[in-house]
Amino acid sequence: MMKTKIKVSVPELIAAIEARRSEAERAYNAAVEEYPSALAEWQTEAVKTLADWGAAVARMEQPRTDRYTTALTFPARPSEPRVDLSGYDRDLATLRIAADASLLISAEDYGRYLK
Numbered sequence: 087m088m089k090t091k092i093k094v095s096v097p098e099l100i101a102a103i104e105a106r107r108s109e110a111e112r113a114y115n116a117a118v119e120e121y122p123s124a125l126a127e128w129q130t131e132a133v134k135t136l137a138d139w140g141a142a143v144a145r146m147e148q149p150r151t152d153r154y155t156t157a158l159t160f161p162a163r164p165s166e167p168r169v170d171l172s173g174y175d176r177d178l179a180t181l182r183i184a185a186d187a188s189l190l191i192s193a194e195d196y197g198r199y200l201k
Contacts, residue, residue, distance in 0.1 A: 091190040094200065099191075100181050102140035117167035131161045140179040147154045 139158050192200075 090193040092196045093188050093190055094196065095188045096181055096184050097188065099189075099199060100178060103177050103181070106199070107171055107178070110171060110174070112143055114169035115168055121164065121167055127162050127181055128161055135160055184192060 135158070
């Protein structure tokens with residue numbers, strides 16, 4: 087099956103990729119700013135969970151559990167934000183060295199970059 091090819095101007099494609107790259111970079115920067123507060127919130131929840139567990143042990147209470155769960159569960163720790171811009175950078179470098187003013191790309195790539 088032959089993919090549909092669409093003719094696109096190189097400057098238009100470069101502008102679209104730069105916009106996607108800057109959008110990914112802004113999302114990463116926002117995630118970096120939110121990470122410390124999310125981590126502090128997680129630590130607070132973990133300490134509260136341990137304090138509740140310790141209080142139950144001090145009262146000699148049997149933890150409620152069954153064979154599918156554990157008595158002590160912690161909230162999920164937030165992951166550190168990461169970004170991989172190498173794909174965008176590689177595409178931009180390739181397009182900037184292109185000799186033609188326009189090129190043919192697949193409809194799938196057209197939809198990914200320009201829509």
